[in-house]
Amino acid sequence: MRAKRTGWPATLALELWLPVVxxxxxxxxxxxxxxxxxxxxxxxxxxxxxxxxDPVGLAKNLVPSxxxxxxxxSLALVSGIVVGTVLGLVGGLERATRPLLExxxxxxxxxxxxxxxxxxxxDVQMKLLLIAFxxxxxxxxxxxxGVRGIEPLLLDVSRVFRVGRVRRLVSIILxxxxxxxxxxxxxALAISLIIMVVSETVGGxxxxxxxxxxxxxxxxxxSMWGAILALGILGYLLNIVFRIIERMVLRWHRLQQARxxxxx
Amino acid sequence: xxxxTGEATLAARGLxxxxxxxxxxxxxxxxxxxxxxxxxxGPSGVGKxxxxxxxxxxQRSSSGSVSLSGxxxxxxxxxxxxxxxxxxxxxxxxxxxxxxxxxPLRANGASRGAARTEALRALALVGLDEVxxxxxxxxxxxxxxxxxxxxxxxxxxxxxxxxxxxxxxxxAYTRADLEDLMLRLQRELQLTVxxxxxxxxEAVYLSDQVIALNGRPATVAEIVDVPLGADRDQVAxxxxxxxxxxxxxxxxxxxxxxxxxx
Numbered sequence: 266m267r268a269k270r271t272g273w274p275a276t277l278a279l280e281l282w283l284p285v286v287x288x289x290x291x292x293x294x295x296x297x298x299x300x301x302x303x304x305x306x307x308x309x310x311x312x313x314x315x316x317x318x319d320p321v322g323l324a325k326n327l328v329p330s331x332x333x334x335x336x337x338x339s340l341a342l343v344s345g346i347v348v349g350t351v352l353g354l355v356g357g358l359e360r361a362t363r364p365l366l367e368x369x370x371x372x373x374x375x376x377x378x379x380x381x382x383x384x385x386x387x388d389v390q391m392k393l394l395l396i397a398f399x400x401x402x403x404x405x406x407x408x409x410x411g412v413r414g415i416e417p418l419l420l421d422v423s424r425v426f427r428v429g430r431v432r433r434l435v436s437i438i439l440x441x442x443x444x445x446x447x448x449x450x451x452x453a454l455a456i457s458l459i460i461m462v463v464s465e466t467v468g469g470x471x472x473x474x475x476x477x478x479x480x481x482x483x484x485x486x487x488s489m490w491g492a493i494l495a496l497g498i499l500g501y502l503l504n505i506v507f508r509i510i511e512r513m514v515l516r517w518h519r520l521q522q523a524r525x526x527x528x529x
Numbered sequence: 530x531x532x533x534t535g536e537a538t539l540a541a542r543g544l545x546x547x548x549x550x551x552x553x554x555x556x557x558x559x560x561x562x563x564x565x566x567x568x569x570x571g572p573s574g575v576g577k578x579x580x581x582x583x584x585x586x587x588q589r590s591s592s593g594s595v596s597l598s599g600x601x602x603x604x605x606x607x608x609x610x611x612x613x614x615x616x617x618x619x620x621x622x623x624x625x626x627x628x629x630x631x632x633p634l635r636a637n638g639a640s641r642g643a644a645r646t647e648a649l650r651a652l653a654l655v656g657l658d659e660v661x662x663x664x665x666x667x668x669x670x671x672x673x674x675x676x677x678x679x680x681x682x683x684x685x686x687x688x689x690x691x692x693x694x695x696x697x698x699x700x701a702y703t704r705a706d707l708e709d710l711m712l713r714l715q716r717e718l719q720l721t722v723x724x725x726x727x728x729x730x731e732a733v734y735l736s737d738q739v740i741a742l743n744g745r746p747a748t749v750a751e752i753v754d755v756p757l758g759a760d761r762d763q764v765a766x767x768x769x770x771x772x773x774x775x776x777x778x779x780x781x782x783x784x785x786x787x788x789x790x791x
Contacts, residue, residue, distance in 0.1 A: 416618050418613055418615060418618045419621060421613075421619075424587060425609065426632065426636055427633075428632065429636060432632075440621070440624075517624075
């Protein structure tokens with residue numbers, strides 16, 4: 266917990282040293298490589314710059330993926346929070362559906378790709394629905410737990426002071442469940458990214474997954490490695506954005522937990 | 530249900546409650562007049578909290594009724610505020626102090642600006658300034674947090690203020706401070722207060738009337754008038770022979786029934 270006291274330059278250094286070391290090692294170890302499958306890092310980076318750093322490539326390869334991800338993930342978040350809140354508030358309904366939900370949740374989202382293709386075709390709406398379906402479950406189950414875990418005394422307070430349904434939802438239930446909703450949303454983000462890549466390998470809507478498969482089929486191995494690198498960086502950046510939002514929204518929770526820890 | 534005495538703010542009539550066949554309250558009868566400070570005192574586990582929840586309309590009693598100004602209390606009625614023992618759980622940890630106090634105001638139609646003004650006024654009444662108003666409740670000491678809960682109840686401008694062991698979780702000095710704060714506020718704002726406690730000294734010190742509970746299931750042993758006057762002092766009042774006598778009397782009422790079985 267001592268690391269919490271350090272400033273952001275130290276944090277940045279702490280997070281970056283290992284990737285930097287690995288890239289340097291990779292650079293020198295692969296510089297003389299003649300293997301088709303493991304090209305030198307220099308050629309991977311050239312492909313990476315060509316495919317991912319110029320506006321044309323970006324618009325064709327990354328923008329469709331980001332749109333898909335944003336829509337699918339948002340759909341999962343909204344539906345997961347709405348349905349989770351309802352199930353969390355209606356105790357009997359939650360108990361009656363729990364086994365079903367746990368079963369559905371256990372099915373990996375990508376395993377449903379074939380059936381989704383049959384049902385919805387190979388176009389963008391199928392991918393969107395698959396992402397939404399796959400990442401819906403962690404949001405749903407965490408929201409249910411969060412809502413059910415609301416301090417009962419606060420619900421008494423809201424009844425005594427005659428707080429209406431909408432205000433109770435906005436001022437008490439959702440904030441109270443927010444730490445768990447965020448935990449679910451974080452898991453859902455990782456799932457969304459996986460399903461996005463896999464779903465893009467079918468159909469021809471562009472995107473990172475499509476690009477990756479096309480590169481492999483065309484034997485453009487440097488481009489394939491470049492795409493993998495791009496995915497890694499994308500995942501990392503998404504996680505940073507998520508953490509920033511979480512830190513802002515759950516500021517109270519973080520500070521309160523820190524205080525509880527320091528007092529124990 | 531009609532109340533004959535016009536002055537009664539709250540009336541409990543033949544109130545009884547049972548959990549799964551086990552009676553905890555039986556035949557509770559009392560009235561609380563407007564502007565009075567009344568303490569309900571009884572040993573721990575006697576069903577005081579159940580009684581208070583029935584008085585607040587949070588819980589339906591198994592038998593009998595509670596009425597507020599003649600209206601039967603089947604759900605929380607407007608004008609009833611409640612302060613819980615556990616301030617750390619009854620305040621919203623994600624909202625600032627002032628937002629916590631604003632909640633009942635906003636919920637009952639006050640505009641943003643009016644709620645803010647009222648909330649700050651209520652906080653000032655309990656001795657909390659604008660700096661404290663901007664903090665999270667858990668950044669304050671226990672006593673200060675309970676002041677926030679009291680301010681939230683005051684902001685609601687209650688016709689009846691219910692308090693469930695409100696000072697049981699703070700240290701002795703803070704407790705004395707909060708007791709005196711409540712006495713002052715009750716006089717200044719002419720509040721009608723029903724406070725539940727297991728502490729006989731506290732009950733006698735604060736009350737105009739003490740409702741002593743005893744027995745299992747609990748029932749009203751006696752309603753004791755406390756003629757100690759309006760001005761009270763932690764040291765002076767508690768050293769008077771009248772105080773000692775009342776204290777002994779209430780003690781006897783509560784203990785007298787300890788051995789009886791129902």
